[in-house]
Amino acid sequence: MINLEIPAKLEQVQQMAQQLAAGVFRPIARKYDAIEHCDTPEELKPVAQMMAAMPRGGGKKGASDEIKNGSNMTGILAVEAMCWGDVGLMLSIPGSGLGNAAxxxxxxxxxxxxxxxxxxxxxxxxxxxxxxxxxxxxxxxxxxxxxxxxxxxxxxxxxxxxxxxxxxxxxxxxxxxxxxxxxxxxxxxxxxx
CATH class of the missing domain: 2.40.110.10 (Butyryl-CoA Dehydrogenase, subunit A, domain 2)
Incomplete structure (x- = not known):
């Protein structure tokens, strides 16, 4: 049976991304839609610094049998929540460009x-x-x-x-x-x- 519930260990990631979307992205989305082409939004630079300080990857392999493919799931949950705030701003976070995913x-x-x-x-x-x-x-x-x-x-x-x-x-x-x-x-x- 497929379990579609979000693991409790990842709920905090989703909540943080939702707070970012609601507290940072949504309030500035219209401003940057109107500008259309600009340098990196100043409001996103602290977000990039915070993200750069976070550890990458899913931790030690085999450390937990509870969460399979945890780093991919973490990324999916975070991106989904941030896209609700504004897709363009999510793709504009310095250091997390579309090419970085590749x-x-x-x-x-x-x-x-x-x-x-x-x-x-x-x-x-x-x-x-x-x-x-x-x-x-x-x-x-x-x-x-x-x-x-x-x-x-x-x-x-x-x-x-x-x-x-x-x-x-x-x-x-x-x-x-x-x-x-x-x-x-x-x-x-x-x-x-």
Whole structure:
């Protein structure tokens, strides 16, 4: 039988995220909707500092048989509660950009250490492909010991305020969906245009 109740150990996370949504996001949401494009909202910088101080991960493996996949559940509960406050503001918290989710989900331990604390944007949207990752035509080819990306993105979520960009590209259209990969490009990279 599936148990749909939130584990008691995670209820506090959900309550904190609900307080953030109600006390910070909702009161400033209209202000930033009207501005539309701006630097990181000042009100979110303390939120980012607080989140950076929190431990990442679900603790020791095997430490509890009560909660399976606790770090994923924690993230889902927090994001769901914050989205009620304002999705755009949730995605604008410094250090928790859309690209950060990709880094933490599929990045190597070295990438997680190097880029996990930066604010990572996501570049997937292309002309004629939208945000359909299977239709990405930006290519990635090895040149010696470096990857060369070639293509066009028409939108980069949070690109104006990021430290690094997670760029989606294909290793070859004939290889299908398995060839779609993400690459992390630091904003200061001279090859980034």
């Amino acid at each position: 880094v933490m989900a599929v990045g190597t331990p070295e990438q997680k250490e190097k880029y996990g604390k930066l604010y990572c944007a996501m570049a997937i949207t292309e002309p004629g492909a939208g945000s359909d990752s299977a239709a990405v035509s930006t290519s990635a080819e090895m040149d010696g010991d470096e990857w060369v990306l070639n293509g066009e993105k028409i939108y980069c979520t949070a690109g104006q305020r990021c430290d690094a960009v997670v760029v989606w590209a294909t290793l070859g259209k004939s290889l299908g969906n398995a060839a779609i990969k993400s690459f992390i490009v630091h904003r200061d990279n001279p090859g980034l245009q």
